[in-house]
């Protein structure tokens with residue numbers, strides 16, 4: 001069973017002097033007390049003032065605020081994370097609403113694009129294709145003995161920014177920072193991994209300063225064998241690990257999830273996490289519109305792994321709510337690069353299959369251009385009540401599309417989920433303008449509050465950060481061996497239950513970002529119980545489970561140290 005990190009007793013260390021202050025997880029900087037400076041031979045290494053964590057937070061906050069750009073703030077925070085992890089998380093906790101957009105979306109996107117400029121110290125592991133024979137050796141490092149959660153990316157589809165090669169390490173680091181900041185997963189239990197199988201991004205390949213493997217992407221059997229080697233090495237090293245896949249492109253995301261989900265405890269955040277938060281936000285919108293889930297018509301732009309993940313979870317939610325499978329399916333309209341997905345189209349993936357329309361379904365539709373059924377045609381003919389964007393195409397929800405939708409629906413539900421901000425399918429302001437303020441909006445990236453009718457309205461951030469930290473905490477606390485779809489369903493429904501709209505129709509769809517920590521704990525509780533119900537975790541009573549969850553939550557506080565050795 002998973003051991004909780006010990007939060008009370010002194011931390012034992014055999015390090016002292018320069019080695020101690022250079023260990024990010026143990027460094028306290030100016031907060032080392034006089035006694036600790038004696039014991040650990042720190043006199044002279046530190047300025048004489050003995051301070052507190054609170055004082056350090058204020059000092060760093062002042063510096064953070066003084067930078068001109070968010071990218072500089074991102075780089076500064078990354079340095080802080082690699083210098084003093086406790087202080088880094090204490091700074092994040094000072095104001096999650098302001099700091100998450102710096103360490104996570106949208107700024108992490110630029111952090112991945114400009115990764116070569118700011119890489120300084122090792123964090124996590126790069127496993128490059130030429131090192132494929134050394135995977136076990138790399139993972140064997142004793143520093144990784146406590147690892148429980150790995151976020152792995154191959155950097156091919158970073159947010160909506162496409163292939164960033166080795167720069168994808170930024171997203172693995174960013175997601176894990178949220179596991180700690182939002183769910184209190186101990187930093188030593190987390191490991192960011194970047195599988196560097198090359199890049200097809202010409203800008204990176206041509207950049208003499210690019211730090212990744214300068215090679216076109218490895219594909220096909222060689223790629224699959226490399227992934228297999230990695231997963232096998234991971235499960236040998238940490239049989240109980242939770243492996244989180246992030247920002248894999250196209251068919252790889254769904255394929256790898258299908259291949260590995262019954263072999264180890266694993267999930268894909270873009271498919272399953274994004275689906276769960278889309279479901280939460282839609283369920284909350286139902287509180288406002290009064291239109292039951294089973295009567296919604298849902299158009300999804302972007303029928304890749306994220307779009308199909310959302311459609312499948314919502315389909316299941318409709319069936320759970322009493323719809324027949326056939327009726328539920330008829331309510332989905334998946335639109336990709338070549339328009340509405342219909343039977344007979346080339347290159348249909350298994351995940352798209354359940355959502356293909358028959359030619360008869362679109363017979364008699366008025367089309368803008370005969371022969372192709374675009375998003376506008378779906379808006380005018382299918383009259384969707386919900387429009388979800390996971391296309392990575394900034395501005396793809398055009399004015400004609402949104403106006404057409406709003407003509408037929410009193411409260412159109414519109415979620416432009418692509419990240420970062422530049423890839424959002426529409427801005428909240430546009431959506432409010434084009435719908436006369438009737439739209440219920442959830443965006444993937446954070447947007448500043450919106451002025452509407454003289455009132456400042458906050459914009460809901462429909463981001464998987466409401467889901468995955470609690471999934472991780474629940475899985476670890478329950479000792480879950482696998483991750484089921486039902487665990488994501490209960491996570492999504494739990495966040496909907498926490499929606500301010502439950503008591504106030506005028507309220508926000510999602511709980512505020514400032515409450516992400518309590519959201520993660522509530523999600524962890526239902527996820528852990530569901531793992532037991534699904535037989536993928538050993539049973540225990542609910543109170544024990546809740547105690548285990550609470551005991552796992554690490555807080556960024558300095559602890560006393562005891563010298564050993």
Ligand SMILES: O=C([O-])CC(=O)C(=O)O
Nearest residue numbers: 105159160270419463464
């Ligand atoms: O990272 C985020 O903000 C959400 C996400 O998974 C993605 O856009 O790929």
Ligand SMILES: [Mg+2]
Nearest residue numbers: 159246247270
């Ligand atoms: Mg992602």
